[in-house]
Amino acid sequence: MNRRAEPEIMNGYKQVKAYAKADFNGPNQMFVDLFGENFPLFSSGRVLDLGCGPADIPLRFAGRYEQCRVVAMDGAERMLEFGRRNIAAQGMVERVKLVHGVLPHCELPENHFSAIISNSLLHHLLDPLALWQAISYCGKKDAAVLVMDLFRPSSETAARRIVEKYAAGEPEILREDFYNSLLAAYTEAEVRAQLDRIGLSNLQVRQVSDRHFAVVGLL
Numbered sequence: 542m543n544r545r546a547e548p549e550i551m552n553g554y555k556q557v558k559a560y561a562k563a564d565f566n567g568p569n570q571m572f573v574d575l576f577g578e579n580f581p582l583f584s585s586g587r588v589l590d591l592g593c594g595p596a597d598i599p600l601r602f603a604g605r606y607e608q609c610r611v612v613a614m615d616g617a618e619r620m621l622e623f624g625r626r627n628i629a630a631q632g633m634v635e636r637v638k639l640v641h642g643v644l645p646h647c648e649l650p651e652n653h654f655s656a657i658i659s660n661s662l663l664h665h666l667l668d669p670l671a672l673w674q675a676i677s678y679c680g681k682k683d684a685a686v687l688v689m690d691l692f693r694p695s696s697e698t699a700a701r702r703i704v705e706k707y708a709a710g711e712p713e714i715l716r717e718d719f720y721n722s723l724l725a726a727y728t729e730a731e732v733r734a735q736l737d738r739i740g741l742s743n744l745q746v747r748q749v750s751d752r753h754f755a756v757v758g759l760l
């Protein structure tokens with residue numbers, strides 16, 4: 542099935558509210574656990590989350606790694622507004638900082654972060670190289686990288702099946718977003734080609750669930 546792009550920035554009020562209220566405990570905890578499994582020696586430093594949404598993953602990350610400070614970036618002011626509230630509610634204002642920014646325009650510091658993480662951003666990007674360029678630019682040498690996203694199923698029917706399996710009871714706006722995201726997602730082979738093109742061939746791509754792949758490695 543060919544890729545069908547979806548809008549990049551998620552800034553519609555209803556869309557953002559439904560996303561921020563949804564239960565992403567399963568995939569978001571899997572993300573933080575995957576980081577722990579792949580980088581068992583990592584414990585401190587500056588972490589960058591690209592496309593942070595309502596900041597659930599940065600908060601989980603800051604909770605697990607108490608000596609880390611997280612900079613969390615997103616292009617949607619509305620998402621950041623929900624993120625701001627979540628961060629304040631968890632008393633993490635000192636350790637999780639939000640930044641507004643739209644890739645490929647990256648005003649983040651060069652060669653600065655010890656870890657760069659990103660969940661479910663890549664499939665939004667019309668130019669996927671923007672994510673890999675930002676990672677190369679902002680990460681220190683040997684920075685830990687974990688990027689997770691959906692991979693594109695073989696057909697629209699397969700995509701509908703995944704939505705039914707994982708979002709049966711969710712509001713329609715969220716189910717439609719999920720479906721559109723599956724159609725906009727990149728395949729593992731496409732991601733491999735992106736990494737090779739940008740000179741990040743050392744990063745590994747592997748399937749980590751029936752709908753997710755992860756890119757893992759050191760810069």
Ligand SMILES: C[S@@+](CC[C@H](N)C(=O)[O-])C[C@H]1O[C@@H](n2cnc3c(N)ncnc32)[C@H](O)[C@@H]1O
Nearest residue numbers: 549550551592593594616617643644660661665
């Ligand atoms: C599906 S959400 C994922 C949010 C969060 N990482 C999570 O796992 O819950 C994708 C996020 O990427 C943001 N985004 C999309 N395109 C972007 C771009 N070009 N630059 C910055 N953020 C972008 C959207 O606004 C949205 O908040």
